[in-house]
Amino acid sequence: MLAKVSQYIREQNLITPGDLVVAGTSGGPDSMALLHILIQLCPRLNFKLVVAHLNHGLRPEAAAEEKFVRDYCQIQQIPFYSRQADVQEMATREKKSLEEAGRDCRYQYFAELAAELGATRIATAHHQDDNAETVLLNIIRGSGIKGLRGIRPVNGIIIRPLLCVDKNEIESYLAENSIEYCIDLSNYSTDYLRNRIRHNLLPLLEQDYNPRMVNSLNQLADIAAAENDAMENETAHFWEELIIKQEAGEIILNIHAILELHPAFQRRIILKTLSAIQGENSWNATDVKLVTNLLNKPGSSKRLQLKQGLYVKKVYGHIIFTRKLPKKTSFSYKVTVPGQVYIKETGKSFSFQLIERKDFKPQVDDCYLDYDKIKGEPYLRSRQPGDVFCPRGMQGTKKIKDFFIDLKVPQADRDQVPLLVADQKTYAILGFRIAQDAAVDNNTRRILLISIHNS
Numbered sequence: 001m002l003a004k005v006s007q008y009i010r011e012q013n014l015i016t017p018g019d020l021v022v023a024g025t026s027g028g029p030d031s032m033a034l035l036h037i038l039i040q041l042c043p044r045l046n047f048k049l050v051v052a053h054l055n056h057g058l059r060p061e062a063a064a065e066e067k068f069v070r071d072y073c074q075i076q077q078i079p080f081y082s083r084q085a086d087v088q089e090m091a092t093r094e095k096k097s098l099e100e101a102g103r104d105c106r107y108q109y110f111a112e113l114a115a116e117l118g119a120t121r122i123a124t125a126h127h128q129d130d131n132a133e134t135v136l137l138n139i140i141r142g143s144g145i146k147g148l149r150g151i152r153p154v155n156g157i158i159i160r161p162l163l164c165v166d167k168n169e170i171e172s173y174l175a176e177n178s179i180e181y182c183i184d185l186s187n188y189s190t191d192y193l194r195n196r197i198r199h200n201l202l203p204l205l206e207q208d209y210n211p212r213m214v215n216s217l218n219q220l221a222d223i224a225a226a227e228n229d230a231m232e233n234e235t236a237h238f239w240e241e242l243i244i245k246q247e248a249g250e251i252i253l254n255i256h257a258i259l260e261l262h263p264a265f266q267r268r269i270i271l272k273t274l275s276a277i278q279g280e281n282s283w284n285a286t287d288v289k290l291v292t293n294l295l296n297k298p299g300s301s302k303r304l305q306l307k308q309g310l311y312v313k314k315v316y317g318h319i320i321f322t323r324k325l326p327k328k329t330s331f332s333y334k335v336t337v338p339g340q341v342y343i344k345e346t347g348k349s350f351s352f353q354l355i356e357r358k359d360f361k362p363q364v365d366d367c368y369l370d371y372d373k374i375k376g377e378p379y380l381r382s383r384q385p386g387d388v389f390c391p392r393g394m395q396g397t398k399k400i401k402d403f404f405i406d407l408k409v410p411q412a413d414r415d416q417v418p419l420l421v422a423d424q425k426t427y428a429i430l431g432f433r434i435a436q437d438a439a440v441d442n443n444t445r446r447i448l449l450i451s452i453h454n455s
Contacts, residue, residue: 001165001173005037008164009045012153015161017046020119024110025051027065027182030125032072033170034162036179038123039076047121050079052113054106056087058098058186065182072180083109099192107158114157126151126160129167132217133197140193142285144267145231148224150217166214235268242269249323251276256317259295266292273321278308295319315410329415332381337371337448341380346416349453350380350430357440360447369420369427369438371448376423380430382415389419389426390436400429407432420450 009015023038025031035051042049051073055066066082073080091101110122131150138147153163162170174181190196205213238261245252251273258266270291274283291312294304302314313320331345335352342349354371362368387400404414409432420428427438431452440447 001169002037002040004164004169005161006041006044008153009041009161012159014123014153014159015041015045015047015121019047019121020117021047021049021121021123021159022052022110022114022117022119023049023123024106024125025053025069026184027053027069028125028184028187029174029181030127030130030162030167030170032179032181033173034123034125035072036177037161037173039078050081050117050119052110052122053080053082054109055082055084056102056105057084058087058102059184061182065184068180068182081113083113085109097192099194110158120157122158124158124160125162127162127165127167127170128214128218129198129202131163131221132202132214133194135217135221136197136201137194140197144285145224145228148220149228150221150224152225163218231264231268235265235272238265239269239272244318246276249277251321253319253321254317255295255314255319258319263292266295270295274306274310277310277321277323282308291319313412315412316408318410330382331418332379335378335380335420337378343380343418345382346418348418350418351451351453353449353451355447355449357444357447360449367428367430367434367450367452368440369434369448369450370440370444371446372444373438374420374422374427374448375425378420378422378427380418381421383417383419387419387426389429391433392436392439394436400426403429403433 015021021038023031023035025035038049041047051069053066053069055062070080070082085105087098087102087105090096090105091098094101096104113119114122135148135150138150141147151160151163153160173179186192187195188199190199202213210216242253242257243251244254253269253273258269261269267288270288271280271283274287274291287306290304290306294302294312294314297314304312306312309323311320311322313322329345331343333341333343335341337352337354340349340351360368383400388397389400389403390397391403400419401414404417409417417432418430419426420430425437426435428434428450430450
């Protein structure tokens with residue numbers, strides 16, 4: 001088995017000369033077999049080795065297990081590091097299972113120790129039976145291709161040198177080399193789903209369906225991993241083309257382009273976007289399904305709230321993933337002519353000039369009105385419920401809300417648009433349209449020119 005693992009390490013490029021490897025060692029049979037193998041391979045592959053042990057405090061024998069690993073490392077003259085963690089408290093606080101909390105604590109400790117020591121690899125003792133169990137577990141949970149990959153040989157700096165061997169080979173290696181180890185009785189408890197898969201489901205499949213079930217499930221994992229890599233590469237290509245805007249806490253994608261993709265890639269685009277904001281492990285198939293449903297709903301101004309404080313909004317041709325829930329903007333500023341108004345809520349300034357008709361030469365994008373048609377004291381203010389106006393060239397009035405909808409102005413932007421109002425009558429929607437009531441005609445004597453300045 002030593003030669004088999006050594007060859008696997010070379011084939012998968014798990015360890016390179018000069019690496020400092022942190023071996024996660026619980027004291028159980030698998031981790032002790034891995035530690036023994038790594039000790040033998042240190043001089044051959046030219047790497048350094050340290051051992052990390054997390055005392056989870058869940059069982060009475062936890063202290064004895066820590067001492068067992070510490071004493072073994074002392075005999076072998078290997079640096080030993082350990083940490084005590086209150087896994088029970090973490091599970092309660094973060095509403096996780098003990099198994100999940102324990103795993104998270106272990107990996108967090110290993111990563112922190114690796115960073116402290118400058119280690120380049122973290123080795124764990126997962127083997128082919130573990131991989132088979134993980135594939136079955138993910139099938140039961142309704143996983144996609146990513147879940148069918150099971151446990152991979154490399155994940156960042158984490159390596160799994162024993163994925164080339166099964167449990168029987170490990171047990172034989174332990175016996176042949178008289179390697180002592182600790183027994184964790186909780187591994188035999190059927191309270192945990194993984195243990196029920198290990199002790200009930202997998203043996204049943206081997207006995208009644210396929211005696212090489214572990215091998216078949218590992219083969220499935222390898223095939224799924226290769227196909228997943230191909231889809232991920234294609235997804236990354238699509239994703240770059242779909243991005244309209246990307247910044248901290250917000251990503252905007254082209255919704256029409258997404259809908260042109262195959263549904264398999266739509267799901268991956270959504271998951272990739274969610275992961276870019278919060279991390280891949282934060283999301284599941286239900287979250288992706290909610291966003292997919294939103295994509296296919298008719299109309300605009302649709303929004304849903306996901307966990308992690310994330311909002312997903314459908315706004316015309318855009319799908320927006322954001323943590324920035326827009327606040328309603330409200331403002332009102334008196335206008336003096338000539339003069340200038342700075343709207344602090346939007347960061348824009350507006351200047352007002354009074355020009356005689358005979359001296360006025362309109363420029364592209366100028367906003368100008370017949371000043372004498374404005375009755376009352378003018379203000380710049382944000383929209384209010386029930387606001388109406390009569391756009392130039394139209395007969396009758398139109399709700400400003402409907403005007404914005406017709407022009408496909410995003411709902412989040414509508415409160416930012418200033419209206420020129422006098423005596424509750426709207427004479428202009430700045431940046432968009434002036435009202436018929438204030439339009440310049442042959443009788444106009446004085447023109448109010450409004451210029452917009454972005455601060």
